[in-house]
Amino acid sequence: MSSAIYGGDEISALVIDTGSRWTRIGFAGEDTPRCVLPTFYGVNAEGKRYFGENHIFRPQQQLEIKNPMKNGWIEDWDAMLELWEYGLEQVLQVDDPSEHPILVTEPFNNPPEKRQKTLELIFDVLGAPAAYLAKQEVCAAFSNGKGTACVIDVGAERTTVAPVLDGFVLQAGYRVQDLAGASLNIALEEYLNSIPYTVVPTYLVKNKQVVPVGEPPKFDLQERTTTDSFHALQVQRVYEAWKEECAQVCTSQPFTRDVAVEERVFQFPDGKSISFGAERYEIPERLFTVDTPNSPNVEEEKTDGKGKDSKGGTDQQNNAADEDISGRTVGLGLLVRNSISACDVDLRTTMLSNIVVCGGTSLMQGFTLRLQNELTKLYPGSRLKIHASGHSVERTCASWLGGSILASLGTFHQLWVSKAEYEENINDKATLIEKRCK
Numbered sequence: 001m002s003s004a005i006y007g008g009d010e011i012s013a014l015v016i017d018t019g020s021r022w023t024r025i026g027f028a029g030e031d032t033p034r035c036v037l038p039t040f041y042g043v044n045a046e047g048k049r050y051f052g053e054n055h056i057f058r059p060q061q062q063l064e065i066k067n068p069m070k071n072g073w074i075e076d077w078d079a080m081l082e083l084w085e086y087g088l089e090q091v092l093q094v095d096d097p098s099e100h101p102i103l104v105t106e107p108f109n110n111p112p113e114k115r116q117k118t119l120e121l122i123f124d125v126l127g128a129p130a131a132y133l134a135k136q137e138v139c140a141a142f143s144n145g146k147g148t149a150c151v152i153d154v155g156a157e158r159t160t161v162a163p164v165l166d167g168f169v170l171q172a173g174y175r176v177q178d179l180a181g182a183s184l185n186i187a188l189e190e191y192l193n194s195i196p197y198t199v200v201p202t203y204l205v206k207n208k209q210v211v212p213v214g215e216p217p218k219f220d221l222q223e224r225t226t227t228d229s230f231h232a233l234q235v236q237r238v239y240e241a242w243k244e245e246c247a248q249v250c251t252s253q254p255f256t257r258d259v260a261v262e263e264r265v266f267q268f269p270d271g272k273s274i275s276f277g278a279e280r281y282e283i284p285e286r287l288f289t290v291d292t293p294n295s296p297n298v299e300e301e302k303t304d305g306k307g308k309d310s311k312g313g314t315d316q317q318n319n320a321a322d323e324d325i326s327g328r329t330v331g332l333g334l335l336v337r338n339s340i341s342a343c344d345v346d347l348r349t350t351m352l353s354n355i356v357v358c359g360g361t362s363l364m365q366g367f368t369l370r371l372q373n374e375l376t377k378l379y380p381g382s383r384l385k386i387h388a389s390g391h392s393v394e395r396t397c398a399s400w401l402g403g404s405i406l407a408s409l410g411t412f413h414q415l416w417v418s419k420a421e422y423e424e425n426i427n428d429k430a431t432l433i434e435k436r437c438k
Helices: 078-093 112-125 138-141 181-193 228-245 278-285 315-322 333-342 345-352 367-378 392-396 398-408 410-415 421-425 426-436
Strands: 013-017 022-027 035-038 039-043 065-066 102-106 130-135 149-154 159-165 174-176 207-211 216-220 266-269 271-274 354-356
Touching: 013 078, 013 398, 022 078, 022 398, 035 078, 035 228, 035 410, 065 228, 102 112, 102 138, 102 398, 112 130, 112 421, 130 138, 130 421, 138 149, 138 159, 138 354, 138 398, 149 333, 149 345, 159 333, 159 345, 174 315, 174 333, 181 228, 181 278, 216 266, 216 426, 228 266, 315 398, 333 345, 333 367, 354 367, 354 392, 354 398, 398 410
Parallel strands: 013 102, 102 130, 149 354
Antiparallel strands: 013 022, 022 035, 039 065, 149 159, 159 174, 207 216, 266 271
């Protein structure tokens, strides 16, 4: 097989990055994915699957909405394969996927059996001549021009903090928890229920009148014939729109209602306008302040008066290294501290000066500045440098962009796993993957 097949000029490699909400597919070497699809799919009463916004966002009777992902991992492989094929053939217009090497991103904690299944799909079904499984956290670092970094990814379903050293994730410092964008949607729903107000998504509104803030909505309701799962997805889209327009992170300190806030009006699809004040800040605050009895109280930790301990770092920097945080949910600042404290002492300064922020939830107003202030309190005197692209595509597609950069490098061709090598190791795929896709 010629080197051109391995990502050269003649035939470009394909890069696939699948997240809990969106799947990105494109050609290596390009700066944006040409195909961005909802990871959700629809399935009708006959079992036929539908993909893409034009299908799953259009009201249809008996169309159930499902997601092939769970906890950041692929669970429904048949549906995921169809999603990839739809993106490659219908959107990207790839005539024959078997002519292109394929790089697929994966989370660092992806189980071995799922890694094997991914390669099976690439080689046995898509027929690719070569493949590679790249860590999403490493790719996110590469997309910011870094081989060594502390990558903070706040997405829809999960928040991960991963120390990356020379292109490899340090397992000891890897942290993940399910406090992310979906948690904020739940918080918003709880608040609206308390008003009380029930969201009517766009597809159920036949026509409406815009009413003053606080007035009951005036609209004609469309008869609902959709499934509960379709309706729930449409409601979630309203919550996402609210976060983009109204959510604000308090930048300097944990938010309290004593702080003066600017109110913002959000108009819901049925025409009802609600003014949000403190709620704009309280809902995003959940990412940084978690009310759990086992959460460490940073303010109560003691030092020797100079802010240092016998290890040469502050107590706040070192205490977390010995904490068992399994099963616990902590605020983002403490999650980062727990991650960095688990790294070698000599690496902590490097990690703090190379923090990469990505993920769609991190785009909320004030998020990066609040993170900077949180970490400054946890690491007084340390040199902090946060790299957070101001371009929304670069922030939300960081893993894909890093994979695109990686697969287009001239030196990367030697890292591809060829189909011949895969077939030679068909009875020991686990060892092959562990050796070649670290």
